[in-house]
Amino acid sequence: MLAEWNAECAQDAASLIVPWTDEAGGSRFVDLRANPYDIAEISEAEHNPTLGRALRSLNASRSPVLTAKCDAWPLAMEDYREQMETLRMELMLPEEDIACGYSSYIDLMWRERAVFVSRHKQQERLDRIVRRAKLLDHPECALECVLRPAFLDLNGPLEGFAVSIYVTSLGRDKAMAFRRWEYALEDMVTLLRSKEMEVARGSATIDATAASTAGAGE
Numbered sequence: 001m002l003a004e005w006n007a008e009c010a011q012d013a014a015s016l017i018v019p020w021t022d023e024a025g026g027s028r029f030v031d032l033r034a035n036p037y038d039i040a041e042i043s044e045a046e047h048n049p050t051l052g053r054a055l056r057s058l059n060a061s062r063s064p065v066l067t068a069k070c071d072a073w074p075l076a077m078e079d080y081r082e083q084m085e086t087l088r089m090e091l092m093l094p095e096e097d098i099a100c101g102y103s104s105y106i107d108l109m110w111r112e113r114a115v116f117v118s119r120h121k122q123q124e125r126l127d128r129i130v131r132r133a134k135l136l137d138h139p140e141c142a143l144e145c146v147l148r149p150a151f152l153d154l155n156g157p158l159e160g161f162a163v164s165i166y167v168t169s170l171g172r173d174k175a176m177a178f179r180r181w182e183y184a185l186e187d188m189v190t191l192l193r194s195k196e197m198e199v200a201r202g203s204a205t206i207d208a209t210a211a212s213t214a215g216a217g218e
Helices: 036-041 043-047 049-058 077-091 119-133 174-192
Strands: 002-007 016-018 065-076 100-110 141-153 157-171
Touching: 002 077, 002 119, 016 065, 016 100, 036 043, 036 049, 043 049, 043 065, 049 065, 049 100, 049 174, 065 077, 065 157, 065 174, 077 100, 077 141, 077 157, 100 174, 119 141, 119 157, 119 174, 141 174, 157 174
Parallel strands: 002 141, 016 141
Antiparallel strands: 065 100, 100 157, 141 157
16 A cells, blocks of 8 residues: 655644534534434435444544544546546556546544644654555555644644545546445554554543543444
């Protein structure tokens, strides 16, 4: 799997603000840790069961992260030719493997407060994630992690950092591209929930109050 991370933390960089509301689109932040059954309010998850399963797992009681935003979409040559051609060359795939693609992103925040507020600790964690992701057997897929500023106000205002996780696949047809994306996303969720990413015992978390009433499964 091709994997890399970068930071968009300049002074003028866009921040992730949680909770958020998009009045024009009729969507809002849904706290799945505190209210797991509210996943029905996330249209992206409703229309994409694989994305929905990822959200459930990433917001489960023992998960080290909580999610804020997400989306998934197919890639067609007529709309994404340059992006797909560039990715094909980076993955060193033959031209016949770039007829279609599929991509997604999930914005997430590390629940451990000491990690959430520390750019250095998040960079170290992203280094580990990228190293492990490169070992995954997904030669037609790419992972990109983007570190960005975040402002959270669930139980009081807190500034820190969030990570946008992009997973993209290529395939000869729509079904193949989607299937490759599914497998890659599932493995990424497993990686993000691995033991080395767990919240340290006794550590304060950014969702301490909400977590005490969370009913998400494990």
